[in-house]
Amino acid sequence: MSFEPKILGFLCNWCSYAGADLAGVSRMQYPPNIRVIRVMCSGRIDPKFIVEALRVGADGVIVLGCHLGDCHYLEGNYEAEKKFDMVKKFLKLIDFDNRVRLDWVSASEGARYASMITEFTDHIKTLGPSPAGGDNPDDEILEELKAIEEAAGSDRMRALVGRERKITEQENVYGETVSLDKFNEIFDLAIKDEYNRHRILGLLEKESKSVKDLAKELKIDSSIVLEHMITLKSRGQVDFGELLGITPTFHKL
Amino acid sequence: MEKNSKSALIIGAGIAGIQAALDLGDMGIKVHLIEKNPVIGGKMAQLDKTFPTLDCSICILAPKLSECYRHENITLYTLSEVNYVEGTSGNFTVDILKRARYVKEDVCTNCGDCATICPVRGVPNYFDANLKNMAAVYIPFPAAVPPVYIIDKNTCVYLNYGICGLCANICGAEAIDFSQKDEILKIDNVGCIIVAPGYGLLEDVSPLTNYGYGKYKNVVTALEFERLICASGPLEGHLKRLSDGKDPKKLAFLQCIGSRSDRDKKYCSSICCMYSTKAAIIAYEHNNDLESYVFYIDMRAGGKGFQTFLRRGVDEYNIKYIKSKISHIDVDEDDTPVITYEDYDTSEIKQMKVDLAVLATCIIPSQGIEKLADVLGIELNNYNFVKTNPFLPVETSVEGIFTCGCAREPMDIPRSVAEASGAAARAAEVIKGG
Amino acid sequence: MSEKESEDVRIGVFVCSCGTNIGGLINVKEVAEYAKSLPNVVFTEDNLYTCSETGLTQIKNGIREHNLNRVVVASCTPRTHEPLFRDCVKDEGLNEYLFQFVNIRDQCTWVHMKHPKEAFEKAKEVIRMGVAKAAKLEALENIVVDATPTAIVIGGGVTGMTAALSLANQGFETHLVERDDKLGGQLNIINKLFPTGQDASELLGSLKKRVESNPNLTVYTSASVKNIEGFVGNFEIEVEQKGKSIDLTIGVIVVAVGASLLTPTGKFGYDGNIRITQYELEKKLKNNEVKAKDIVMIQCVGARNDERKYCSNVCCMTALKNALLIKEKNPQANITILFRDLYTPGTHYEEYYRRAREAGILFLSYKLEKEPIVEENNVKVFNEYIGEEMSIPYDLLVLSTPLIANSDNKELAQMLKVPLEENKFFLEAHVKLRPMDFATDGIFICGAAKWPVDLTESITQGYAAAGRASTIISHDTIEVEGATSFLPEYNKNLCTGCEICITVCPYKAISKNENDEIEITQVLCKGCGVCGATCTSHAIIIRHFTDEQILSEIYAFGGI
């Protein structure tokens, strides 16, 4: 049997859900793989919803809102875009970014909705089943997704993404406007750091580990791991555990 | 606050009438909203996107339509017209002629089964500027309010010959009712009346032969163009030449067709300069190879954000504006329109071939306005729009009867909406003030 | 917590056949049967038309007979039918928020017509998701606050006077605050009015008389607004008049502060003497001081250029008006109007343009790239049509300059917490459908403060703002849906005070109170959910779309 992906859609009530209904009223056909969760605005989509959907086995997740400028709540979809971009950047680290999509559908675009869902379903079909889904999901991937969910949910990332529009688009809020390039630089670094830190926390959840072990498991340089351990310790998220010979180990607090 | 025993009656449920109804309803005043079409929304429901912000028309309108439909203080009368009015400000009595729909409004589930079985096809849908056909039992557009089908009494086989009734058989909800008759409803205790029957377009009354309209397939009116580029329109938003189905590469928008003219209407239609630019922008968004030419006399773009909009048109959407006067349109052997015009910048007569020519036709008073004015006793101005004083902009010549929107002058949506709220305020003054 | 929550969750699921629209493709009986197997579901039924009277009665019977405290309907779409079903469960004594809709028609049977098997599976799964959410639903009450039936209008030009009069005539106690020592705004300086030709003082006089004699209206001249606290229905406003401070409790605010005029210092030889603005010409005409024979007017001075992109709407008409007035008095006068596009839209104004042409006023167009050059006694202009430069002598040069935003709009905007657009005019909530509203409830905008407009539009907008304002203060209370954002007591300690929620809320519903705590003004919240998705410490809860509720749908999707 061919692979039938499980796809979850988050649709805002005012445009994209209306567009999906219009596809129905106009009897436009599309593949039956998608399940829809209705929210009032795409701005409601918390990054964790997207990652959680992947963790429970979605092969693809699509978030749809009103076209930019058309949001029923003025600017919700701009906020949605920022959050989605963050999730996507995280997912890129584990090569999952092409399983998620953000797009806009207006209330008059029934045909666009139908073709978009058709196209997305086909796209996910060519990608094949998600390693996090099915009956035997890959534990490592699940760990990685969990780290992403937690990293994306950390107050640091949420503060960054929450302030992004204010910092980059509006003049002189904090005395100056940060250029988008500069912001992206900071942002991308934060993504990588927070991901690794939450991976470390995930690994330490089960047992205490040394920096060297962590570096090996995560395939990153041990000096970088050490830096993360210092940050995590100062945040009060890890502490020294027992010594393994002369190497100190860490455990999660 | 004490209950208002007087109600308001609003004629025409375009965006202006709807806004006035919602405002009055929200003030706690009972409203009778009278619409002659089977659905509400007026012209705005037919538009694709709207200048100057380019939001999708039906997206922003649909929530208003359903609010109107559900509002506890608003009673909607579709297929209805005002037949007779008596009384004075503060106390009118009104007769409404409500025509038969042949489908029970409170029973139909809007499933569309009836239309699939109806043997009559090819009834042109006015909503899609007659570019799309439908069955004898139909709903003008999917998101229509009220969400109820209607039988076209001119083409339905049963209503004309007494046989068929297939729709009634298939309708599981038993909504079809051939026994419905036109009826007269009497409404009294009407405190004031708001006249908002909107506008018509020159093509409704004139063949526009000068411009080859009707003769040449690739000459369309602006309203037709709105339907052609609309995602839910007859072409599902894929713009094509109507003669051969090819993608157009070059569009012409011809301004002031019948406006500002000695031959037709002397006045300016106010909105066409902007909507043509809008149409060219949307067309470009569909196809980035496209170039558009706007043939105009003066650019009338004074509203909020309008100049910026024009600039965007030039800078980002490949639109070129030619200050000119159109002479006439022919076609070549490919049905390609050839426009002959006088270029005002060089005072030369020139020609241009385009794939599709779009006519910005003159906004004219709503069809039937004379009769309505007669029934209400209100005066019209020399162009047959509802007469108002510039400094009493929403007052008609009769006390207690107000007006708003395109009924009194061509205007865009923001202004129609503002006038509607203004008329609502004046009506509230009468009703609440005693 | 409410009683309902301590009770066992008892869900009833009603599956609609919609004639054959759903039932024709999938077996609704089997779907209903399946729903019975879901957690917390105690009753299921299939209906031919759930929305029919019969169907609604079946729901009510179900609630009564099976003691249901959650209802799920699987049928068409919540966008059209949710209100109906909500009312139905409410009639039976169940809180309307304990209802959940599942779409198995518009987004299932209608779009998978060739895949009955898959549609059947999909219907079951989406019902599973809906049931999971239903189990987590909470009863909500609409939020109701008192509203004071009073209004304040800021700015006493034509627009403000019109708005105030209409509100007062509707029976509301209205306060009109004017900064100047007299009412009238620009009307005070205008000579005669287009398009009627009547004296401006006549219109102003009659307006003033009605304003001053209205018992519901209090006028404060030489006064200004110093401070604004509170929210819709409950604003506390401090007005200062000649050093004296007045405190008012106000339901709604109307902003009508008008606009200012651009003085074109350094442009086109402007000297305020023989090279003047239209505004100065009005004064001269009023005092009968215009003796000039050769008059040239230049349109769009300082407008529609890179610095100021917009068209100021009234200057073409003002020029025509004044040109005609001069011509009337002195038919010998030579008047030339240099324009780019003549802005005379609509019925009356185009007539005016015709009249001006017929009166022998000369119109010459110029282009922005080739602006007229003003010399000592003549103006040089390149005329495209003739294709050459012309030199036109003048003894009076009139520059048509645009209306510009008041320089202190920003201060007022900050006090009101409302935005300005790029030219510093006030920015409405929605250009098309909410032209008189600000995004923040209870504050309205009209007249030249929003955008340059003529008197017809000023007056219309004055009425319009009064109409919109009246929708709020016509009621003793303001009621909004219960599905709002919420910072529960037990989450307050999570909040770090980062204030990000304040910046993302489009409706200014979130603020910090005097104790430095985050406070959500429920009546202002529209329930979009952005703050909840953004809150850095996951402290804010979006009622009816809580994290828990949405996650339960996600888990049910995943089969967990």
Ligand SMILES: Cc1cc2nc3c(=O)[nH]c(=O)nc-3n(C[C@H](O)[C@H](O)[C@H](O)COP(=O)(O)OP(=O)(O)OC[C@H]3O[C@@H](n4cnc5c(N)ncnc54)[C@H](O)[C@@H]3O)c2cc1C
């Ligand atoms: C091609 C085109 C494009 C446009 N694009 C834009 C745009 O992008 N942005 C913008 O702001 N504006 C645009 N407009 C203008 C816009 O359509 C109008 O501003 C708006 O529709 C006016 O609303 P209305 O309610 O006054 O009139 P209408 O929309 O005409 O509504 C009037 C209603 O009254 C009903 N009626 C008429 N007579 C009677 C009667 N006797 N009894 C009962 N009911 C009656 C009619 O059936 C109709 O439903 C465009 C117009 C055109 C032609």
Ligand SMILES: Cc1cc2nc3c(=O)[nH]c(=O)nc-3n(C[C@H](O)[C@H](O)[C@H](O)COP(=O)(O)OP(=O)(O)OC[C@H]3O[C@@H](n4cnc5c(N)ncnc54)[C@H](O)[C@@H]3O)c2cc1C
């Ligand atoms: C030269 C000229 C000629 C014109 N001729 C015509 C014509 O013939 N016909 C026509 O239709 N239109 C004409 N207009 C346009 C017309 O003047 C405007 O449409 C109209 O005056 C706008 O009214 P308004 O009340 O919105 O603003 P304004 O007239 O500007 O009034 C605003 C008022 O608010 C007050 N104010 C400002 N800030 C504050 C504050 N912070 N607190 C309290 N009060 C404040 C001001 O003092 C002022 O009194 C003309 C305009 C100009 C410039």
Ligand code: SF4
């Ligand atoms: S009339 Fe009957 S068949 Fe037609 S749409 Fe209404 S319910 Fe369906």
Ligand code: SF4
């Ligand atoms: S009765 Fe009329 S509307 Fe019904 S199916 Fe026959 S022709 Fe069509």
Ligand code: SF4
């Ligand atoms: S708005 Fe433009 S196109 Fe329309 S009549 Fe006026 S000048 Fe002509």
Ligand code: SF4
């Ligand atoms: S839900 Fe939306 S409107 Fe309500 S407080 Fe949050 S951001 Fe503001």
Ligand code: SF4
């Ligand atoms: S975003 Fe959350 S943590 Fe920050 S101030 Fe608002 S409620 Fe508090």
Ligand code: FES
């Ligand atoms: S309401 Fe559709 S994106 Fe905000």
